[in-house]
Amino acid sequence: MQRRFIDYAIISLKGVAMGAADAVPGVSGGTIAFISGIYEELISTISGVNLSLFTTLKKEGFGAFWRQLNGNFLVALLTGILISFVSFMRLAKYLIEHHPVLIWSFFFGLIVASVYFVGKQITKWNLGAIIAFAVGAFAAYYISQLPSMADTDNLFFLFFAGALAICAMILPGISGAFILVILGAYKTLSDALHDFDFKKIAIFAVGALVGILSFSHVLKWLFKNYHNITLAILTGFIFGSLNKIWPWKRVLTWRKDSAGIDMPLVEKSISPFNYEGNPQLVFAIGLMLVGFLTIFILEKLGDKKD
Secondary structure (H helix, E strand, O other): OOOOHHHHHHHHHHHHHHHHHHOOOOOOHHHHHHHOOOHHHHHHHHHOOOOHHHHHHHHHOHHHHHHHHOHHHHHHHHHHHHHHHHHHHHHHHHHHHHOHHHHHHHHHHHHHHHHHHHHOOOOOOOHHHHHHHHHHHHHHHHHHHOOOOOOOOOHHHHHHHHHHHHHHHOOOOOOHHHHHHHHOOHHHHHHHHHHOOHHHHHHHHHHHHHHHHHHHHHHHHHHHHOHHHHHHHHHHHHHHOHHHHOOOEEEEEEEEOOOOOEEEEEEEEOOHHHOOOOOOHHHHHHHHHHHHHHHHHHHHHOOOOO
16 A cells, blocks of 8 residues: 555654553553554554565565555654653543543543444444444443552563453453553553553563454454454444543442552442532533544544545
């Protein structure tokens, strides 16, 4: 595929949106990739990273190797993701702690629109697609109800968390950051990024690399052989994740993290009129609309006619 510089700049902007989404425990960058029209290319590119690349490099040179890797696409996308993820993680932490209703309202609107745009790509709603949608929705809802584990600094566990979280990051629906929260590794990773603890960052990155190279092959096979069913499951994932990002929550139980700070353990979605505190209803609805319209813009950028 012949691309111009402006095309790669747009891919980087999509990467920025993916990284920002993945920094929030509840929103998946995979959803952004899907809506913006790069999801299947991303999965195909990742699954193409194998030993044959090095054979191509040895026999045909770097140019052929880079084309087979789809290197320009990867560099453009990963640059946007990394810059956004590292920078937005601190901002996301602040917003979740001080303005939770507003940030969750924006992402709730974004995910509602995502359900529609992913679902409309399903060519035929037969019994199999309906069952697949229900399974995906139930799985995402169940995961969203799981209490988070205690924080841990164990390096092997951090490797495992990286491998599991990256699989969630490339799946539309439940986010990799939320998986890190459930596993008790979110604070460990955010502290490592804040303190530039390169050892922990490297171990997490290696785990993520192993996870994404393995899981991408599964996804590529599913899209090739069960495209409609796979889309239905992914739509269900996104729909089921709405419970997690509903803006108004009541904390049922708390736990103390490693620093002795009270953290929500189990939360329940409630009506904004029963919310303890300022429900900020007008601003929340406004941000839901902004999130909803953001998906329309991303979908327009992902239109293959462009």
